Amino acid sequence: MATAAARAAIGDSEFDRDTAVVPRDGEPGTYDIDLSPGWTIIAAVNGGYLLAAVGRALRDALPHPDPLTITAHYLTASQPGPAVIRTQTVRTGRTMSSGQASLFQTDEQGREVERIRVIAGYGDLDALPDDVRTSATPPPMPAYEDSAASDDAPGGSPVPGATSFLDRIDLRLDPATAGWAIGMPSGAGDIRGWLGLADGRDHDALSLLLAVDALPPTAFDLGLKGWTPTLELTVHLRARPAPGRLLVSLTTRNLAGGLLEEDAQVWDGAGRLVAQARQLARAPRG
Known part of the structure; x- marks a missing residue:
């Protein structure tokens, strides 16, 4: 099981309450x-919220606290309401453990349907080494106060059907x-913004799984409208984020065959x- 620090009690954060998992007795x-x-x-x-929820279950099941690499395949669209997460420990080692x-x-017919399948390390x-060698630098970004809030758009939220989700986050583009x-x-396929949680909760490893899928899809900047369902999502965590908002940058460089890739980089304060x-992801069909 994960360390006591990693299994901190659920606090007042909406994100923590809504990703809370309850172990089944006898299973x-x-x-x-x-x-x-x-x-x-x-x-x-x-999809990011779903990945965070499954990531929390794996954190409870495995002997290490943080997902360093996690890959999800989204099989069918998940709906609000009851769900069950079944985990399996694949391998445990001194510094890393793997699970699925x-x-x-x-x-509605009473059949159990698999929504998402995940494998993670x-x-x-x-405990990671301090040595960092990188050519990656944060993209240019105006200050939070000079960035655009979702309700700045004419007519309110520019993302149809996303009002409930946008109420959970603090997003400035x-x-x-x-x-x-x-x-x-x-037409460039770029979207970037400052991201926090609406209730002020600081980010951690699990909320980074939400962050990579929290911005509007880059398809919008390509001039496309409509739902952009995720087929597969892989996340690599590189460090525990410092307190405060994150800078999230999304880019798409190729749309072909009705599919597009979306690369995310997340920077802390x-x-x-x-x-x-x-x-x-599947490109919008509209």
Whole structure:
């Protein structure tokens, strides 16, 4: 099991309450969760929130506290309501452990449907070596106060069906990458912004899994509209984030065959690259 520090009691944060998992008596490695409607976009539960919930279950099941690498395949759209997460420990070592997990829900016919399947490697971010050699630098970004809030767009939220989700986060976009919100996409496939949680909770390893999938999709900056469902998402965590907001940068360089990739870089307030991600998504059909 993870360390006591990693299993800190659920506090007042909405994110912590809504990703809380409850171990099932008599079924080791199995957890119940109630997926909150607060993290939905249109009718589907956000993929980053789902990954954080499954990541929390794996953190409880494995002997190490932090996901260093985690990959999810999204099989069917998850809905708010009861779900079960079944985990399996694949291997444990001194500095790293590996596991897999699936989240299931029951459909209207009473059949159990697998929604998401995850494989991950867990370690301890605080125990990683201090040596950093990188050419990556944070992108140019105006100050939080000079960035665009979601309600700055004419008519309110520019992301249809995302009001509930946007109420859970504190998001300010770089105006240079938000022209799509007023019908003027740049076509470059770039979106970046400052990201916090609406209740002021500081980010940690699990909320980084949410952060990589919390911004509007880069498809909007390509001039496309509609739902952009994630097929696969891989996240690498590089460091535990410093307190404060994150700078999240998303880019898409290739859309072909109805699919696009979205690369994420996440920087903390100390200017450190704390997470990287790549997801494959289906381009909007509208």
